[in-house]
Amino acid sequence: MSKQKKIKIGLALSGGGYRAAAYHIGTLRKLKELGILDRITMISTISGGSIVGASFGLNGDNYSDFEKNFIKGLKKSVIRKVIWSWRILPVLILICSALFAALFYFPFTALSWLTPAIIIPLFILLGYFQFSLLPISRAIEDAYDDIFFNKKTLKDLTSKKRIAINATNAETSRPFTFSKERMTDSTYEYSDPKIRFKQHDFPISRAVAASSCVPFAFTPIRIAKHFFENEKDYNLVQPRLIDGGVYDNQGVHKLTFPTSAFYTDIVIVSNAGDDFPFKHKFFNVISLLVRTSNIFMNRIKNLQMIDHLYDGDQKQEVAYLSLGWELDKSLEEFVKSLGKGKIKQTVYEAHHITAEQVADLMKKVRSKKNCDNETAEITKLLKKSVNYAQLIVGKNTAAQNKMARGVGTNLTALSDAEIKNLINHAYVMTELQVRMYCPSLFMEQ
Numbered sequence: 001m002s003k004q005k006k007i008k009i010g011l012a013l014s015g016g017g018y019r020a021a022a023y024h025i026g027t028l029r030k031l032k033e034l035g036i037l038d039r040i041t042m043i044s045t046i047s048g049g050s051i052v053g054a055s056f057g058l059n060g061d062n063y064s065d066f067e068k069n070f071i072k073g074l075k076k077s078v079i080r081k082v083i084w085s086w087r088i089l090p091v092l093i094l095i096c097s098a099l100f101a102a103l104f105y106f107p108f109t110a111l112s113w114l115t116p117a118i119i120i121p122l123f124i125l126l127g128y129f130q131f132s133l134l135p136i137s138r139a140i141e142d143a144y145d146d147i148f149f150n151k152k153t154l155k156d157l158t159s160k161k162r163i164a165i166n167a168t169n170a171e172t173s174r175p176f177t178f179s180k181e182r183m184t185d186s187t188y189e190y191s192d193p194k195i196r197f198k199q200h201d202f203p204i205s206r207a208v209a210a211s212s213c214v215p216f217a218f219t220p221i222r223i224a225k226h227f228f229e230n231e232k233d234y235n236l237v238q239p240r241l242i243d244g245g246v247y248d249n250q251g252v253h254k255l256t257f258p259t260s261a262f263y264t265d266i267v268i269v270s271n272a273g274d275d276f277p278f279k280h281k282f283f284n285v286i287s288l289l290v291r292t293s294n295i296f297m298n299r300i301k302n303l304q305m306i307d308h309l310y311d312g313d314q315k316q317e318v319a320y321l322s323l324g325w326e327l328d329k330s331l332e333e334f335v336k337s338l339g340k341g342k343i344k345q346t347v348y349e350a351h352h353i354t355a356e357q358v359a360d361l362m363k364k365v366r367s368k369k370n371c372d373n374e375t376a377e378i379t380k381l382l383k384k385s386v387n388y389a390q391l392i393v394g395k396n397t398a399a400q401n402k403m404a405r406g407v408g409t410n411l412t413a414l415s416d417a418e419i420k421n422l423i424n425h426a427y428v429m430t431e432l433q434v435r436m437y438c439p440s441l442f443m444e445q
Contacts, residue, residue: 007440009040010255010264015047015212015245017409020272022074022419023323024052025067026426027270032063034431036441042262044164044251046244048272048409050211054204055148057163057180058156073147074419078411081143088139095126137209137219140411144205154180154207155200164254164262166244167210170220175247176239177254178207183227188237195237196229210241212411218242249273256316264316266438270426271322317347319437321429323405323422327392330429331382334436335375339365350439351385353378386435395428396421 011031013024031037045053052070059066082088102118126133145151157163157180169176172187183202188195210221220240228234247253252269254262337343338353339361348358357378364371383389396404404421407414414422434441 007266008042008264009036009441010042010044010262010267011040012251012255012267012269013043013045013049013053014250014269014271014273015049015243015409016272017048017212017411018051018074018078018414019323019407019409019422020048021052021070022407022414022422023272023404023426024049024270025070025419026423026428027268027321027430028052028056028063029067029423030427030430031268031434034434034441036268036434037063039441040161040268042162042164042255042264044166044254044262045211046166046249046251047212047214049251049270050165050208050244051144051148053163054157054165054208057158057161058149058152058204060158061160070148071419074414075416076147077413078140078143078147080412081146082136082139085139085142087135087142091133131219135219137213137221140212140218141203141205141209143411144208145203149203149205149208152204153201154178154183154204156204162262164251165204165207165211166248166251166254167207167213167221167241168244168246170240170242171238173247175244175253176210176241178202178210183207185239191237193233195233197223197227198229199227202227211244213242215242215246256318266441267316267318268430268434268438269318269320270430271320272422272426273322273324317344317438317440319433321426321433323425325429326401327388327395327428327432330432330436331379331388334382335361335378338362338378339371339375347437347439350443351382351436353381382436385439386432388432391428391431394424396425401425 011027013027014020016023028037031040043053043057055070055073056066059069083092098118159180162179162181165178167176167178168174169185169187172185174185174187176185177183178199180199183197183199206221209218213219213221220242222241223239225231225234244251250269250271252267254260255264255267257263334343338348338358341358341362343358345355349355357374361371361374361378364374400421403418404425407418407422
């Protein structure tokens with residue numbers, strides 16, 4: 001990559017609730033230590049990644065204070081605040097009281113006929129007016145403000161980096177992106193007439209709530225009329241924003257789509273997802289729908305990883321790191337990709353691996369001959385190049401990784417041990433993956 005050209009560096013922070021938010025702190029900490037974080041130009045976030053990405057966009061100028069305060073926030077439960085919210089608690093009490101009366105009181109009185117007269121209309125009301133009666137996302141927005149954002153708006157985000165907080169627009173089936181510069185959906189940008197929004201005073205907590213609005217659980221986020229540049233357009237379109245992970249659970253789309261304003265030369269993807277779990281029990285339609293949604297999101301993630309990591313377009317350097325990966329397996333995957341011709345020449349030459357060595361490896365892989373000697377020699381060079389012996393000193397134990405991967409993707413408070421193990425896995429994995437796949441970052445320093 002030419003030294004005359006100032007390279008653009010992008011960071012994608014995946015979804016995954018508080019687990020993702022804690023994991024990405026490890027990525028940010030390591031990038032800060034390596035001197036890369038200050039050089040990053042774009043940060044694209046999804047769901048749980050949006051919680052930490054937006055917080056960093058507000059407070060990242062003093063990194064140590066940002067990290068310390070953010071970790072304190074991870075020890076506070078958003079879900080608990082939602083349950084006790086004035087928006088939710090009165091409705092829950094009313095619903096529970098009605099059900100209790102119908103099921104446990106009226107059957108023992110002459111008024112037992114009231115049981116179906118209460119339950120049937122109650123379920124009809126909940127079915128048709130769930131989002132109005134239980135505005136869970138607005139309660140989450142309040143909780144985010146209380147814990148992380150303190151009523152800040154998009155205009156308060158840093159100008160030193162472009163922060164893209166991504167949701168999915170159920171109306172258009174496209175990403176809806178919030179940033180300091182604008183908030184929009186490409187469908188509206190190219191419509192006739194163009195639909196534009198006023199982003200400056202839009203609450204960050206609402207943008208993050210939209211980004212993390214899990215289908216089947218939370219209320220879709222709407223854009224109020226006063227946020228339209230032309231309020232008459234409010235009658236033309238009705239954005240309904242849900243979890244950004246429905247479209248792109250890793251936040252990588254914005255950074256790798258060639259015509260995107262967020263496209264960068266180098267991309268680092270911090271993925272807090274684990275291996276997709278085996279599951280054989282489905283108790284009702286909702287659990288099956290949730291599983292179906294997760295299958296779609298996992299398939300999108302795998303296709304993105306194949307496209308950008310293993311079948312890359314050779315125009316970008318892309319480093320993935322994942323909670324589900326181990327350090328030694330990551331080395332193996334690099335060498336396997338090398339044998340398939342999927343690693344750019346500039347990348348492997350930066351590790352002092354020659355074109356002749358790669359050609360020999362690829363020849364044996366294609367002919368399905370034993371290539372243990374070639375693999376061992378290349379792995380030795382790679383380990384030396386990334387300083388592997390020093391890097392693995394601080395890695396998690398198997399038990400610590402098991403704890404980290406066992407953390408749920410919800411918004412309940414995390415323990416000190418869970419936070420520490422999530423951070424440390426990302427901290428170590430970030431250096432390995434970035435040094436392997438993005439060596440030009442270290443040449444530019």
